[in-house]
Amino acid sequence: MRTPMTATYPIAARTEAGPVQARGEVVSNTPVGDYFHLTLAAPGIATRTRPGQFVALAVGGSPSAMLLRRAFSVYRADVDADTVGIVLAVHGKGTAWLAALRSGDRVDVVGPLGRPFELPERPTDCVLVAGGYGSAPMFGLAGRLRERGCAVHLVLGAATESRLFGVAEAERVADSVTVTTDDGTTGVRGLVTDPLPDLVGRTRARQVYACGPMAMLRAVSAVAEAYDARSQCAVEEAMACGVGVCMTCVLPVVGDDGVTRMVRSCVEGPVFAGDRVRWDAVGTIPEGTWGRGT
């Protein structure tokens, strides 16, 4: 990897801890299975980033006909190199544009955004569950947890082998690794949540961390609850801005006062306590929601 010599500069950074808007420069963009690992030199972002936070990328160059930012969980925040890495899958025109980026290309990037995973105060066994490229934030999280003396059990699952991300790296950062695929091309055949009850029960893990599709998060949250463990789930909700102004990425979450509110996953999340999200009601405004009326 080369160090960019030319100006990548922060456009806006008004607070010590808040997000930075930077004109990022592509350091590398590497296909990995069905995904791309994109690394950006983006001054000031890595040092502020905590596991679970995300960056929002503008796509299509400037001026672009694609106005909405694409949000990605940070995979790697390299403070020394001042780079951030993300993992992306091609879903449409915007992600296809990102997949085609070459080193030296420019991307406007805002981050870090959202609330990170909370770390346990005392050492405990932790189970980390990821669906597909939902594994991206788990490697940084695993590192932080082990620094604190926690044992890390990582469960990676996907529909098929090419949709797993980071299996080899998982072996280096975790105390145990379980791999599942729906089609059995590698690891245990079945859903990523299948091995969970046994693993959480056996390790007596007090903390379960998860990132992946809503249905998976719902199942993980239920397992954690059944074993009296705390779950923290990073949601993958569609966002237009990532910074809290567009109000599109909402989901129903129960507050400390027991009242359900439609909250923005970009600023109140993307990490939520699993037992606070009304998983069954995502995509609706459930009865009793604050401000729903009659």
Place this chain on the structure above:
Amino acid sequence: MTDVDLTTNVAGVTLPNPVMTASGCAASGRELDQFFDVAELGAFVTKSIMLQPRSGRPTPRMAETPSGMLNSIGLQGPGIEAFLANDLPWLVARGARAVVSIAGSTVGEYVELARRVGACDGVAAVEVNISCPNVENRGLVFACDPAQAATVTAEVRREVPADVPVLAKLSPDVTDIVAVAESVMSAGATGLSMINTLLGMAIDPDTLRPVLGGVTGGLSGPGIRPVAVRCVWQVHAAMPEVPIIGVGGIRTGADALEFLLAGASAVQVGTVTFHDPSAPMRVVSELADELARRGYGKPAEVVGLAHQRSGDAS
């Protein structure tokens, strides 16, 4: 290059520059204050505030369109009480000029909102979002009927102190926008914000169903800019003395200039803020550059200039 003084008077209020946020595109102010000082804007337009807290519509709430987006947020918001307790005082304390957007589902709700907002210090103007269904009139949108639009405007005007401008925000989804503009101006509006979103929808070819949870939504972004410029042009041509705030797809200083040339005295930057959170202040500096490059010293010098026939003395 000419020295440019961006100071602008719009509807009787003096602003340091003619650029504002657009309602519903800047949340409460704190979010964008992470990227620039909201007090440096000409004004900060709040999201439309309603009497009661409101959960909004189910997701999906947005769909990307060519150079734009559809949204069906459904005016999610905290309600007037929480707004006056938390959001407005923050904007005022920060030194921002707050334009408070209000929205109701009955005339009575607008009246109550106008009374409560009008009683607050530090409100630079009240913007009346009349693109809401009137539940007392078969759900017809106030902005789509000149008489209904006038009733709301007159009632709001009565509740707001005389030195606080009342801006009516017009919908482009009408046959004759000049008729609606004339109607709300006769009813006592100080000026006009134009335009609101256009009603649109998108259908997903994979699910074979509407994309938005609310089925239809508001279309915004650079894709609608020509519609907005046309509306401003028509209203300025009919009523050149009426203060107009141009809004619809502004991305750059050149886009802002286009609205001034059509007859707007100020502009609002909306959807593009989702693409670039620094956009409102970027447009301020780009507009200064655009004016300077053409030898103009003030925004007021170009307002409505495009209406002069070529060859006319400037």
